[in-house]
Amino acid sequence: xxxxxxxxSRKQLLERSLKEFMPSPDDYPKNLNAAMNYSVFSDGKRLRxxxxxxxxxxxxxxxxxxxxxRLLPAAAAIEMVHTASLIHDDLPSVDNSNERRGKxxxxxxxxEAVAILAGDALITKAIETLAKLxxxxxxxxxxxxLTRAISTRGMIxxxxxxxxxxxxxxxxxxxxxxxxxxxxxxxxxxxELACVLFKAEDNLRITLxxxxxxxxxxxxxxDDILDEVGSFDVLGKEAGGDAKQNKATYPSIxxxxxxxxxxxxxxxxxFNAIKNMPNNDILLEYINMIQxxxx
Amino acid sequence: xxxxxxxxSRKQLLERSLKEFMPSPDDYPKNLNAAMNYSVFSDGKRLRxxxxxxxxxxxxxxxxxxxxxRLLPAAAAIEMVHTASLIHDDLPSVDNSNERRGKxxxxxxxxEAVAILAGDALITKAIETLAKLxxxxxxxxxxxxLTRAISTRGMIxxxxxxxxxxxxxxxxxxxxxxxxxxxxxxxxxxxELACVLFKAEDNLRITLxxxxxxxxxxxxxxDDILDEVGSFDVLGKEAGGDAKQNKATYPSIxxxxxxxxxxxxxxxxxFNAIKNMPNNDILLEYINMIQxxxx
Numbered sequence: 001x002x003x004x005x006x007x008x009s010r011k012q013l014l015e016r017s018l019k020e021f022m023p024s025p026d027d028y029p030k031n032l033n034a035a036m037n038y039s040v041f042s043d044g045k046r047l048r049x050x051x052x053x054x055x056x057x058x059x060x061x062x063x064x065x066x067x068x069x070r071l072l073p074a075a076a077a078i079e080m081v082h083t084a085s086l087i088h089d090d091l092p093s094v095d096n097s098n099e100r101r102g103k104x105x106x107x108x109x110x111x112e113a114v115a116i117l118a119g120d121a122l123i124t125k126a127i128e129t130l131a132k133l134x135x136x137x138x139x140x141x142x143x144x145x146l147t148r149a150i151s152t153r154g155m156i157x158x159x160x161x162x163x164x165x166x167x168x169x170x171x172x173x174x175x176x177x178x179x180x181x182x183x184x185x186x187x188x189x190x191x192e193l194a195c196v197l198f199k200a201e202d203n204l205r206i207t208l209x210x211x212x213x214x215x216x217x218x219x220x221x222x223d224d225i226l227d228e229v230g231s232f233d234v235l236g237k238e239a240g241g242d243a244k245q246n247k248a249t250y251p252s253i254x255x256x257x258x259x260x261x262x263x264x265x266x267x268x269x270x271f272n273a274i275k276n277m278p279n280n281d282i283l284l285e286y287i288n289m290i291q292x293x294x295x
Numbered sequence: 296x297x298x299x300x301x302x303x304s305r306k307q308l309l310e311r312s313l314k315e316f317m318p319s320p321d322d323y324p325k326n327l328n329a330a331m332n333y334s335v336f337s338d339g340k341r342l343r344x345x346x347x348x349x350x351x352x353x354x355x356x357x358x359x360x361x362x363x364x365r366l367l368p369a370a371a372a373i374e375m376v377h378t379a380s381l382i383h384d385d386l387p388s389v390d391n392s393n394e395r396r397g398k399x400x401x402x403x404x405x406x407e408a409v410a411i412l413a414g415d416a417l418i419t420k421a422i423e424t425l426a427k428l429x430x431x432x433x434x435x436x437x438x439x440x441l442t443r444a445i446s447t448r449g450m451i452x453x454x455x456x457x458x459x460x461x462x463x464x465x466x467x468x469x470x471x472x473x474x475x476x477x478x479x480x481x482x483x484x485x486x487e488l489a490c491v492l493f494k495a496e497d498n499l500r501i502t503l504x505x506x507x508x509x510x511x512x513x514x515x516x517x518d519d520i521l522d523e524v525g526s527f528d529v530l531g532k533e534a535g536g537d538a539k540q541n542k543a544t545y546p547s548i549x550x551x552x553x554x555x556x557x558x559x560x561x562x563x564x565x566f567n568a569i570k571n572m573p574n575n576d577i578l579l580e581y582i583n584m585i586q587x588x589x590x
Contacts, residue, residue, distance in 0.1 A: 023447055032447055032455035088415065093407035112388035113458045116411060120383065121451045123415060127422050128442040131435050140431045143438060147423040152318055152327055156416045160327035163408045 003285050007050060013065065014049045015041075017072035018079060021129045035110040035118040036125075040083045042101050047286075048082050048190050049075040054282035055194035055208060062279055073133055074142055074193045077126040081146060082186060084122035085155055087115050094163065123150065133197075141196050149189035158182035170248035176217070184216030211273045215286060218266035222293050224249035225259050229295055260294065267291055298580050302345060308360065309344045310336075312367035313374060316424045330405040330413040331420075335378045337396050342581075343377050343485050344370040349577035350489035350503060357574055368428055369437055369488045372421040376441065377481060379417035380450055382410055389458065418445065428492075436491050444484035453477035465543035471512070479511030506568040510581060513561035517588050519544035520554050524590055555589065562586055 018040060025037035052075055053068065090097040090105040091112060098108050107115035130146060133139040148154055158181025165174060191212040195205035228251040250259040270287050274280045313335060320332035347370055348363065385392040385400040386407060393403050402410035425441060428434040443449055453476025460469060486507040490500035523546040545554040565582050569575045 027447070029447070029452050029455040029459060031459050032452065036447075084415075088411055091408075091411065094411065111458075113386075114455060116383055116386065116389065117451050117455050117458075120379075120415065120418060120445070121447050123418055124442050124445045124451070125447075127438060128446065131439050131442070136432045136435045139435050140426050143422060144426050147419050147426070150415070150419045151423065152322070152324070152331075152416050152420075156412050156419070157324050157327065160324040160409060160412050163406075163412075164324060164326050 003281065006054075006282055009065065010050045010053045011046045013053070013068060013072070014046050014075050014079060017076040021073065021076040021132075022080075022125070031110055031114050032117055032121065035106055035114050036122055038109060039087050039100075039106045039118065040080065040122070042103060044079070044083070044101070046079060048186060049078045051187065051212070051283075051286060052078055052190040052194050054286075055191045056198055058274075058277055058279045058283055059194065059198040059200060059204075070134065071194075071197060073129045074197065077129045077142075077146060078186070078190055078193070080122045080126040080129065081150055081155075084119040084126070085150075085159075085186075087119040087122070089159065091115060094159070138196060142193055145189050145192050145196065149185040154181055154185035154189075158185065166247060170253075172253050175248050175250065175253060179217050179220035180213060183220050184213040187212035187216040207273055211270050211283070214266045214270050214273075215290070218263045218270070219290050221250045221259055221263040221266070222290055224251055225256065225263070225295065226293060228252075228256065263290075263294060298576065301349070301577055304360065305345045305348045306341045308348070308363060308367070309341050309370050309374060312371040316368065316371040316427075317375075317420070326405055326409050327412055327416065330401055330409050331378075331417055333404060334382050334395075334401045334413065335375065335417070337398060339374070339378070339396070341374060343481060344373045346482065346507070346578075346581060347373055347485040347489050349581075350486045351493055353569075353572055353574045353578055354489065354493040354495060354499075365429065366489075366492060368424045369492065372424045372437075372441060373481070373485055373488070375417045375421035375424065376445055376450075379414040379421070380445075380454075380481075382414040382417070384454065386410060389454070433491060437488055440484050440487050440491065444480040449476055449480035449484075453480065461542060465548075467548050470543050470545065470548060474512050474515035475508060478515050479508040482507035482511040502568055506565050506578070509561045509565050509568075510585070513558045513565070513585050516545045516554055516558040516561070517585055519546055520551065520558070520590065521588060523547075523551065558585075558589060 022037060022040060023033045025034045027033040053071065056068075056071060057063075086100060087106045089095050090100055091107055097105050099105055103109075105115075106118060110118070126146065127143055130142045131139055133142055150156060152160070158178050161174060162178045162182060165178065170178075188209045191208040192205055195208055200208075227249060250262065254262065267287050267290060271284070274283050277283075317332060317335060318328045320329045322328040348366065351363075351366060352358075381395060382401045384390050385395055386402055392400050394400055398404075400410075401413060405413070421441065422438055425437045426434055428437055445451060447455070453473050456469060457473045457477060460473065465473075483504045486503040487500055490503055495503075522544060545557065549557065562582050562585060566579070569578050572578075
């Protein structure tokens with residue numbers, strides 16, 4: 001199967017699972033459910049749940065897509081959490097973004113109060129959905145992994161440090177913490193959830209968890225680099241945004257060349273972690289996608 | 296044991312369990328963890344976790360307090376969720392409350408962005424804490440109960456309808472929905488969690504769940520009545536707040552006398568549900584506390 005076809009088919013699978021587990025946009029209370037659906041079905045690339053599918057299928061071998069049915073609650077839960085974080089990040093008191101994927105952000109369309117509640121409800125729905133996993137011991141482990149990824153030791157922690165640090169001089173450890181936690185934590189949960197559902201050994205789970213953390217950090221460094229030198233086409237948003245907001249970036253601390261070699265080194269670590277695993281083509285494509293964005 | 300001693304000792308037990316399961320206020324990131332601790336340890340009455348303890352001890356008989364150790368994760372989780380809802384309710388775009396229990400509300404002290412994250416983190420921490428219950432099947436059932444109480448069919452749904460309805464003419468079904476969901480849902484989770492940990496039959500769980508829903512609705516109706524006629528002393532806040540905000544209340548829809556008899560009828564239903572159960576003294580005290588506030 002071609003890589004592009006894989007992404008397309010697993011994206012369709014994810015959309016189907018979201019339709020199954022999300023409340024209907026017409027459910028009462030209507031504004032709230034409509035807001036949740038508006039943000040969840042807003043043409044996201046679904047890279048996180050697809051990474052989760054691909055990790056599982058690397059371990060288990062790629063078989064008939066119908067064999068993936070038991071993965072669907074976890075895949076949907078991952079995307080709900082990602083969406084919740086985008087809704088709360090966009091709020092006026094946080095990143096104050098009026099647009100998201102070319103459309104008004106959730107609070108612009110439904111108001112701030114409903115957007116806050118919609119984010120809360122999506123976190124809650126994600127956990128409810130994981131609780132549906134048939135094997136209850138697996139369900140609890142999956143919930144532990146996802147809540148850690150969301151928590152003060154994960155995405156929320158990263159976002160908090162980012163907020164506290166804005167307009168301050170930030171050292172390299174703090175910047176690394178922000179990038180690892182804001183982006184890496186949920187990616188780590190994607191590969192770890194796949195390991196749990198495959199019943200992988202602990203050391204494999206740690207290896208693939210670190211793979212995802214490094215992937216997330218590399219992605220963020222490349223994003224920082226593109227923000228410094230990039231064009232609108234590659235970045236998908238206006239360049240120079242971080243500098244304008246006085247945000248610390250890898251290039252501002254290390255310079256462009258060192259930042260580039262740091263990103264390349266992380267991607268090499270990612271490659272080395274999985275190079276000997278069979279069926280690793282989709283995970284290699286994740287490395288590739290980041291590599292190709294490097295100017 | 297006297298009722299007052301019971302409340303005092305179970306409150307101490309709850310404070311101990313919160314200390315055990317909450318992150319330290321000095322943990323990194325400091326502002327975030329400090330904000331969570333500020334709101335959780337702000338001299339709340341802890342009525343929800345105490346209702347949970349009391350329901351369990353009504354079913355199981357009141358034994359040595361050390362036998363309650365396995366209840367502690369659920370007790371802490373209930374209070375964390377309650378606190379999260381207060382933090383997000385107080386936000387400027389929601390109820391815009393600058394004070395809570397005589398101190399600055401969370402966003403007044405730590406800023407809006409950190410308050411949003413602190414609420415998210417407390418919901419997440421509550422689930423993480425429930426996942427620690429030893430029996431994993433019980434843990435999943437407990438998580439299902441708590442997430443339903445938080446969800447679009449619970450507290451969040453009630454808050455959303457309240458927001459959408461403000462400054463609009465509200466009919467009695469909508470007002471009942473708001474009161475039941477905003478207050479009743481979490482109380483229902485308290486008694487149901489006790490039933491699950493006691494391994495009670497389904498019909499008992501339903502009976503005690505409905506007891507708590509009715510208790511919550513009665514509490515809200517009495518609150519509406521006090522807001523109309525009450526004094527600062529009984530209400531603990533300035534009277535007339537709802538009328539000022541043009542919020543629909545039971546007295547505004549039904550008149551004072553009918554509102555009173557509705558509250559009394561609900562309390563009678565609560566009494567009838569538990570009157571024949573042994574060790575029901577603390578649950579009777581919950582009915583009593585609401586009855587005594589009725590002018």
